[in-house]
Amino acid sequence: MITARELALNVLKALETDNKKSDQLLHRMLHHTALNRIDRALATGLVNGVLRYRLQLDFIITRFYHHKLEKAAPVMRNILRLGVYQILFFDKVPDWAAVNECVKLARKYKGERMSKLVNGVLRKITPESVTLEEWLKDKNPVEQLAVKYSHPQWLVERWLDNYGKKLTEEILSYNNQSPLFGFRINRLRTSIREFFSDPIFEAVPHQKCGIEDFFLSKDFNSFEPAVTEGLCTVQNPTQALACLLLNPAPGTRVLDFCAAPGGKSTFLAELMQNSGEITAVDLYEQKLLKTVSHSHALGITIINTAAADARTYKAEKQPDIILLDVPCTGTGVLGRRTELRWKLSPATLQELQVLQAELLDHSAELLGEGGILVYATCSIEPEENDLQIKAFLKRHPDFAFDPESNSIPELFRQGQESSGAILTLPGRHPGFDGGFCQRLRKTKKSTNGYAP
Numbered sequence: 001m002i003t004a005r006e007l008a009l010n011v012l013k014a015l016e017t018d019n020k021k022s023d024q025l026l027h028r029m030l031h032h033t034a035l036n037r038i039d040r041a042l043a044t045g046l047v048n049g050v051l052r053y054r055l056q057l058d059f060i061i062t063r064f065y066h067h068k069l070e071k072a073a074p075v076m077r078n079i080l081r082l083g084v085y086q087i088l089f090f091d092k093v094p095d096w097a098a099v100n101e102c103v104k105l106a107r108k109y110k111g112e113r114m115s116k117l118v119n120g121v122l123r124k125i126t127p128e129s130v131t132l133e134e135w136l137k138d139k140n141p142v143e144q145l146a147v148k149y150s151h152p153q154w155l156v157e158r159w160l161d162n163y164g165k166k167l168t169e170e171i172l173s174y175n176n177q178s179p180l181f182g183f184r185i186n187r188l189r190t191s192i193r194e195f196f197s198d199p200i201f202e203a204v205p206h207q208k209c210g211i212e213d214f215f216l217s218k219d220f221n222s223f224e225p226a227v228t229e230g231l232c233t234v235q236n237p238t239q240a241l242a243c244l245l246l247n248p249a250p251g252t253r254v255l256d257f258c259a260a261p262g263g264k265s266t267f268l269a270e271l272m273q274n275s276g277e278i279t280a281v282d283l284y285e286q287k288l289l290k291t292v293s294h295s296h297a298l299g300i301t302i303i304n305t306a307a308a309d310a311r312t313y314k315a316e317k318q319p320d321i322i323l324l325d326v327p328c329t330g331t332g333v334l335g336r337r338t339e340l341r342w343k344l345s346p347a348t349l350q351e352l353q354v355l356q357a358e359l360l361d362h363s364a365e366l367l368g369e370g371g372i373l374v375y376a377t378c379s380i381e382p383e384e385n386d387l388q389i390k391a392f393l394k395r396h397p398d399f400a401f402d403p404e405s406n407s408i409p410e411l412f413r414q415g416q417e418s419s420g421a422i423l424t425l426p427g428r429h430p431g432f433d434g435g436f437c438q439r440l441r442k443t444k445k446s447t448n449g450y451a452p
Helices: 006-014 023-030 037-050 054-061 074-089 095-110 112-122 133-137 141-149 153-176 222-227 237-246 262-269 283-297 344-368 386-395
Strands: 180-183 214-217 233-234 252-257 275-280 303-307 321-324 372-377 399-401 421-424 435-442
Touching: 006 023, 006 037, 006 074, 006 095, 023 037, 037 054, 054 074, 054 133, 054 141, 074 095, 074 112, 095 112, 133 141, 141 153, 141 283, 180 222, 180 237, 214 237, 222 233, 233 262, 237 252, 237 372, 237 421, 237 435, 252 262, 252 344, 262 275, 262 283, 262 303, 262 321, 275 283, 283 303, 283 421, 321 344, 321 435, 344 372, 344 386, 386 399, 386 421, 386 435
Parallel strands: 252 275, 252 321, 275 303, 321 372
Antiparallel strands: 180 214, 180 233, 372 435, 399 435, 421 435
16 A cells, blocks of 8 residues: 555655646545555645755755755656655654655665665765755755755846845745634625634634634634534635725625636635626636636525636626736745746746736726726735836826725725735735735726626
8 A cells, every 4th residue: 555655755746747736646546546645745744845845855865865856757756855855944853764664665665775775875974964054054045045945046146136134035935834724704605703613613723813714724624514504704814805806895796807717716706795796707617617606605696607718808898896816926825825936937927918918908898987907816926916017007008006994904095095006025024925916907998898
C-alpha cells in the first residue's frame, strides 16, 4: 500500500509536468488510497511544505549535494526536498525516520546506487549543520529574502520597490504560514448567533474577522457538515469585500463576470435576500456546475449561469451592476496556492494586464448611465490594480470613482472614502488574503443599444 510520503512524492512529481493545481492532484490521489486521516494530513503537509520552501530547500541541498541539482532527475530532487523538509521543519518526525523513508523511496524509484546517494546527503543535513544566515550574509538583500522566505527573486524585488522592506517581509512570512479557513454564514437560513448556539460548533476554536457573518478557524473538518447542509460556505473574508463594495439591493439585476466557482455570486444573492437576478458568467461550463450545485445547497434561486467569454458576452437585459472578478496573477493568495509562486513570471503579469483591460472595456459597454462596476483581483500588483483602473478611466471618461462606505466594515473604511478602492495585503489583517477591489459608476448615458 502506498505511504503518505510516497503519495506526496507522486504529487510533487506530477506537478513538474501537469498543469493541475496541487490541491486537485492531492484530492485525486487521496481518493484512490486507503490512508487514514493522520497519514492524509501528513501527505498534504509534506506537499504544501515542500512547495512553499522549495527554493530554500534547494539552496540547502546544494551545500551537501556535490553535483548540479538542476540536472538531477525530478524524482531525485523531490525525494531530497522531502527529506530536508522533514529534518528541518517536522519536529514530530525523528531525523533517522525521515532519512530511512527517503532512502526507501530512492531505492524503489531509482535503484540501490541512488538510494546510497540520498542516504549520504541527508545524513549530513541536520538543524545544527544548516547555518542559513551565515551562508546568506554575502548575498545581496533581494537574494537573502528570496532564499530565507523561499520566493522568486523577481517577486521579492517588486514587493521591495512597491511596499518597502517591513511590509515585504510581512507578506513573505505570511505566505509561508498555513492559512486559516474562512467561513461565511448563510444569512438566508441562519444567523451567526444561532449557528454558534449549537454546542457542537460553539466548542470548535474560531475567531471573528471584523466582517459580519464571517469567521475564521484552523479546523475545517468540524464545520464540514454545516457546509454540506448549506448553513455556511467556505470563503475567505477578502473575497467578501468586493461584494460589500458592490452593495446590491434586493431586486437588482447583477452580472457576475468570471464567476465560477460561484462564491461571490452566492454571497451577492444572500445580500440581496434571494430577490432579484444574478447571471453568473464563466468561460468553463464545468466550473459553473459547481455554482449551480452550491446555489442549491444554500437555498438560492436567483442565480442563472452562462458559459461564455466575458469579453464578448451580451446580456438580454441591461444589468444594473457588474462584478468583474478578473483572472490575475494571484499574488495575494500565494499562501493558499502553494505552487503558484513558482509558476508565475513577469510575462504572465503582462499577458494578464491585456486580458483585464479587455474585460474592463467590455463591461463598460454593457452598463447604462448610473450603472455600477466593481473590479476585483486576488493580486497585490499595482499593474493589475490601481494602475489598471487609472488606465481604464483615461480610456473611459464616462466612469468615475464611486465611494461606498456604508456597507464596508470599519476596519477597511479608512483610505477608501474618496477612491472607492480597497487593498488588502497578506499579513496586514490576520486571516485575510491579499486582494483589491474598486467601485466605479458610469456617469453618462449608455450608447450600447439596450432599450431604456
